[in-house]
Amino acid sequence: MKEIIKLDSYTIDEVKRFIGHQEENIKILEDTFQTEMIVRGDEIVLNDDDDKRKQIKEVLDALLKLVKQGKTISKRDVMYTLKLSETHNLKAIDELYQIKIARTMSGKLIYPKTLGQKEYYYALKNNDVVFGIGPAGTGKTYLAVIFAVQALKNNEVQKIVLTRPAVEAGENLGFLPGDLKEKVDPYLRPLYDALYDMLGQEQTERLIDKGTIEIAPLAYMRGRTLEDAYVILDEAQNTTDAQMKMFLTRLGFNSKMIITGDVTQIDLPRGTMSGLRRALHILKNVSGIRFVYLSALDVVRHPVVQRIIERYENDDETQDD
Numbered sequence: 007m008k009e010i011i012k013l014d015s016y017t018i019d020e021v022k023r024f025i026g027h028q029e030e031n032i033k034i035l036e037d038t039f040q041t042e043m044i045v046r047g048d049e050i051v052l053n054d055d056d057d058k059r060k061q062i063k064e065v066l067d068a069l070l071k072l073v074k075q076g077k078t079i080s081k082r083d084v085m086y087t088l089k090l091s092e093t094h095n096l097k098a099i100d101e102l103y104q105i106k107i108a109r110t111m112s113g114k115l116i117y118p119k120t121l122g123q124k125e126y127y128y129a130l131k132n133n134d135v136v137f138g139i140g141p142a143g144t145g146k147t148y149l150a151v152i153f154a155v156q157a158l159k160n161n162e163v164q165k166i167v168l169t170r171p172a173v174e175a176g177e178n179l180g181f182l183p184g185d186l187k188e189k190v191d192p193y194l195r196p197l198y199d200a201l202y203d204m205l206g207q208e209q210t211e212r213l214i215d216k217g218t219i220e221i222a223p224l225a226y227m228r229g230r231t232l233e234d235a236y237v238i239l240d241e242a243q244n245t246t247d248a249q250m251k252m253f254l255t256r257l258g259f260n261s262k263m264i265i266t267g268d269v270t271q272i273d274l275p276r277g278t279m280s281g282l283r284r285a286l287h288i289l290k291n292v293s294g295i296r297f298v299y300l301s302a303l304d305v306v307r308h309p310v311v312q313r314i315i316e317r318y319e320n321d322d323e324t325q326d327d
Contacts, residue, residue, distance in 0.1 A: 140300025233258030250281025
């Protein structure tokens with residue numbers, strides 16, 4: 007049975023932002039629903055049974071509502087809307103784009119792209135210590151840096167401290183060439199990328215030279231109290247128990263700490279307890295500390311990356327059983 011969805015209440019620009027470049031968004035919907043959707047001027051023609059048409063129309067309505075808010079629909083937006091449709095949670099998509107976190111140097115608006123990121127956003131706003139746990143691509147590190155830069159710009163803190171354990175948990179950097187910064191920099195590239203998005207490379211490097219942004223290996227945190235600072239520990243799954251305790255007890259007044267990591271990617275020697283794993287166990291329900299768990303649903307990279315993570319997660323669960 008054929009049904010026509012009229013788009014005459016939308017401008018030509020809005021329709022273009024909805025269907026995507028060369029109708030790429032429509033093609034994703036066709037592949038997902040195994041159907042044909044014909045875009046004809048200001049209307050979309052559906053050829054399907056009633057149940058499938060109902061689901062397609064719900065997804066289209068959710069996406070068109072975003073277009074009316076001024077959003078250009080990306081492939082990632084379509085994929086995530088489809089995911090929410092599967093869980094009958096389409097109403098939530100509208101809430102995400104109401105939250106404006108920051109703007110990049112290029113003027114791009116940053117907002118939570120998933121429900122997990124929305125939870126992460128509120129956790130960062132309302133807690134002194136936040137653990138962002140999840141696989142690569144969930145935005146946990148990027149959003150942490152965005153928050154830190156916003157706090158610095160708003161004069162809420164006086165400095166940003168970025169740290170992570172080196173590839174080896176014992177932080178044996180001595181064998182690497184170059185000075186300390188050159189030894190650590192390759193391991194902090196995701197943090198630099200976010201800083202450059204927000205501040206540009208020139209201003210980032212100027213703030214690093216002034217000490218307003220400090221980048222150091224985890225071992226250099228020992229013996230310090232970090233006040234008026236936004237402190238980010240990345241790749242925390244590779245901290246030892248002693249390192250994690252040392253780091254967490256550096257928290258000073260008017261400071262926030264964000265600890266990010268992926269407990270499925272621990273590179274510590276066999277038999278060494280991950281500081282992140284232990285912290286997840288012993289710091290439950292501590293006031294001022296919040297744990298946010300992100301999953302494959304929150305991956306904002308290429309859809310294939312999301313499917314890869316889901317397969318690995320499912321296989322890990324099977325092996326655990």
